[in-house]
Amino acid sequence: MSVMASWNGKTWGVSPERIAALNGVSASVELDTENSDDKAGSPATKTKALKLQSMSFDFDLGVAVGCDVRGEYESWTALVGQYAPFYLGGTRFGPANLQLTGVSLGDTTVDNFGRILKGKITINLTEFAEEASSKKATAGSSNGGSSSPAGVSTGVGPRLSAITVGASSSDKAAKKPNNTQLT
Numbered sequence: 001m002s003v004m005a006s007w008n009g010k011t012w013g014v015s016p017e018r019i020a021a022l023n024g025v026s027a028s029v030e031l032d033t034e035n036s037d038d039k040a041g042s043p044a045t046k047t048k049a050l051k052l053q054s055m056s057f058d059f060d061l062g063v064a065v066g067c068d069v070r071g072e073y074e075s076w077t078a079l080v081g082q083y084a085p086f087y088l089g090g091t092r093f094g095p096a097n098l099q100l101t102g103v104s105l106g107d108t109t110v111d112n113f114g115r116i117l118k119g120k121i122t123i124n125l126t127e128f129a130e131e132a133s134s135k136k137a138t139a140g141s142s143n144g145g146s147s148s149p150a151g152v153s154t155g156v157g158p159r160l161s162a163i164t165v166g167a168s169s170s171d172k173a174a175k176k177p178n179n180t181q182l183t
Helices: 069-077 169-175
Strands: 002-007 010-014 022-028 031-035 045-050 054-062 086-088 098-110 116-127
Touching: 002 022, 054 069, 069 098, 069 116
Parallel strands: none
Antiparallel strands: 002 010, 002 086, 022 054, 031 045, 054 116, 098 116
């Protein structure tokens, strides 16, 4: 099977037995800024940090091309909250870990017996930042179900993530003024 992409053991590709190809990938990186009234010498826009990256994609499935549409959708819903790297063409694409935040099924065709014959699944992933996570999530497989040849880097190079930009919690605590009159 020719593998186009993989995430947490799920793969997309084309083989003589099954067609499960991505329709496309959308990804975004945004800067978090704050606007304020311009005071003498201070900029009107202050850069705070990078927002968490997001990614979405969709793929078509059908019984005619070897896919159990309902089973595939149910397997995806069981993965909501898990995180793992996303690999595109055998190389990691995006941040180190992406958390599955949404799954939807649409454009379905159902037969007289209630079986889903074809449909489109849309996946939404968001950068998983341990410090920013409000609930515990579970990690998926570390290689996203994709194997890379030994000695070949699957990363995309150094990048500042949303959790590494700005002052750390300990830096902020150290700069907090101690007012002894209030204690």
